[in-house]
Amino acid sequence: MPICLDKMKNRRGILAKEIRATLFKTCNIQIKTNSGAKITDWKKSPCVTEAYANLWKVDNTGLFVINGIIMKAMPKESKENCLTPSIISFALAVCCIVLNPHSDEIRCTEDAIKQRSSIFLVLLNENTFPKESDISEIQEGSREMTNYNDNVEEISEDDDDARLFE
Numbered sequence: 001m002p003i004c005l006d007k008m009k010n011r012r013g014i015l016a017k018e019i020r021a022t023l024f025k026t027c028n029i030q031i032k033t034n035s036g037a038k039i040t041d042w043k044k045s046p047c048v049t050e051a052y053a054n055l056w057k058v059d060n061t062g063l064f065v066i067n068g069i070i071m072k073a074m075p076k077e078s079k080e081n082c083l084t085p086s087i088i089s090f091a092l093a094v095c096c097i098v099l100n101p102h103s104d105e106i107r108c109t110e111d112a113i114k115q116r117s118s119i120f121l122v123l124l125n126e127n128t129f130p131k132e133s134d135i136s137e138i139q140e141g142s143r144e145m146t147n148y149n150d151n152v153e154e155i156s157e158d159d160d161d162a163r164l165f166e
Helices: 003-026 036-043 046-054 064-073 085-099 110-125 132-150
Strands: none
Touching: 003 064, 003 085, 003 110, 036 046, 046 085, 064 085, 085 110, 110 132
């Protein structure tokens, strides 16, 4: 892999970790397990459900909770450099994966982020604020892909890449 692409992956991984850490601090929520059943219970807890609902709140400046998370996760950057459609869509994708009560997944894999971020980016570039309902299509596609993958045995040579955003 070219050095430039490797550095970009590294920066995305670092940014995803910063966004998750800031999300937990901003919303005053923590998770201390990686057990699927406990993650599902955690995601359905009132504080996490409220935090997820707050992700979609909009004011005259945009998605203000996401914008706040981004500004805190990237304190050395100016507002103009932080609040770009690509960074907003990336941050929203990370936060959606972590908090979505309709999914028991919490790992921010590259594919999961790309799937969500690309839809959010299209909306933001059309000057439309993403809504919670915009991700239902993603969830349906993910379920179908999961069902398909459960029936196919595959060995990945890129395990490190698959864990990029863990």
